[in-house]
Amino acid sequence: MRPIRSAIPALLASAILATSLTGCQFGAPEEASGEIVIGADLELSGAAPQVGKAYQRALELKVEQLNESGALGGRRVRLEVRDNKFDASISATNIGDFTSDPAISGIIMGSCNECAIGAAKTVKSKQVPTIALAPATDVAAPGPDREYMFKLGPNARDNVAAIAAELRARKVKTVAVLHTADKYGEEGAATLTNELVGVEEDPTDIPILAKRSVKVTDTDVSQAVGALVAEEPEAIIVWTPADQANLAIGSLGKERYRGHVFFDAVAAGDLFIGNSGTAAEDTTMVFTQTMVIDDVIATTPAKAASKQWFRDYTARFGGYYGYSSFAAxxxxxIVDAAVRAGGDGEAPDRPRIRSLLETAETDGLSGPIRMTPENHSGLMPQALSLLVARGGRWRLAG
Structure with a gap:
């Protein structure tokens, strides 16, 4: 469905306000000068370069938009990007350098769970607020141990809840699980077990017939997929990053699997599914509406802003990558908090920035975001939707 044309100008005008400095309800910005410097520790090479490069593109585009908007008064945002090569030791060096730079207002980390978890002590001791885009719950919890660490992206428990509800709605009786052998993959497998199979026998239980794990660096998942298909489950849940999810689609096609296929949100990559399009048809993924925002009517300023972000990103880079909105x-x-905290590029008030992040409330490009002292992982469950693969691309289900 398409938005009503006459409503677009007013909605876009409101959208600018929705994602500006008042969007997080921090109050009106104070006039100041100087730079807001943000360090970015990303996986630009190594195990997941496609995700890191998508994050870099999104960060650079968002910074450009903020600087050109005039919303910051006399201030500008500057981004410093470093490649951690998906190596926790290299990431630690990058974080050490960023936290030693007094001009840095905050840090954004990429998809590496071990990198973000390993950085928690350093950013706390150096008092540098950090937002990680890595999915594992331990990145931002428990709160007291992650005082300066925040997380932005779908949470395993919310993804599982959405998948489980749909499995039960379809009356699926048995499942099998393919997951990565890392922090997030193991968390997903455990959470699925807790949700689908209770401690006591329950008529709504959905037995997990088999689980198979793959390394995050594996470029062939066919053996693991074949083992799951051999168990003849009614549904297979794939809990892997986008590249391996695409490999799994191909392997499931070769196995002629005809059951239900579900993907966790980490599988979100390109909007268009590519070579595996035919095999992917009718598969289901949990993710935010940003991935398919062109299917959504812009009835609110936040949705209008998301549609504009989708258009801007697609126009600039020739396609859309699901996780770009989290980086933006x-x-x-960070910029909202830095402006409200005062100071300048030479001496940002980091403890104040951290305090403002901890109570941030905004309808972001990704959906509703609410941070609290008890919960540093701010994406709300309401941000998630079910997407379905149709015609070689992801669409909003229903």
Whole structure:
């Protein structure tokens, strides 16, 4: 469905306000000068370069938009990007350098769970607010141990809840799980078990017939997929990053699997599914509406802003990558807090920035974001939707 044309100008005008400095309800910005410097520790090479490069593109685009908007008064945002090569030791060096730079207002980290978890002590001791885009719950919890660490992106428990509800709605009786052998993959497998199979026998239980794990660096998942298909489950849940999810689609096609296929949100990559399009048809993924915002009517300023972001990103880079909105929202959150905290590029008030992040409330590009002292992982469950693969691309289900 398409938005009513006459409503677009007013909605877009409101959208600018929705994602500006008042969007996080921090109050009106104070006039100041100087730079807001953000360090970015990303996986630009190594195990997941496609995700890191998508984050870099999104960060640079968002910074450019903020600087050109005039919303910051006399201030400008500057981004410093470093490649951690998906190596926690290299990431630690990058974080050490960023936290030693007094001009840095905040840090954004990429998809590496071990990198973000390993950085928690350093950013706390150096008092540098950090937003990680890595998915594992331990990145931002428990709160007291993650005082300066925040997380932005779908949470395993919310993804599982959405998948489980749909499995039960379809009356699926048995499942099998393919997951990565890392922090987030193991968390997903455990959470699925807790949700689908209770401690006591329950008529709504959905037995997990088999689980198979793959390394995050594996470029062939066919053996693991074949083992799951051999168990003849009614549904297979794939809990892997986008590249391996695409490999799984191909392997499931070769196995002629005809059951239900579900993907966790980490599988979100390109909007268009590519070579595996035919095999992917009718598969289901949990993710935010940003991935398919062109299917959504812009009835609110936040949705109008998301549609505009989708258009801007697609126009600039020739396609859309699902996780780009989280990177853009992370920039907005840090900039909003830095402006409200006062100071300048030479001496940002980091404890104040951290305090403002901890109570941030905004309808971001990714959906509703609410941070609290008890919960540093701000994406709300309401941000998630079910998407379905149709005609070689992801669409909003229903």
């Amino acid at each position: 929202d992370a920039v907005q959150l």
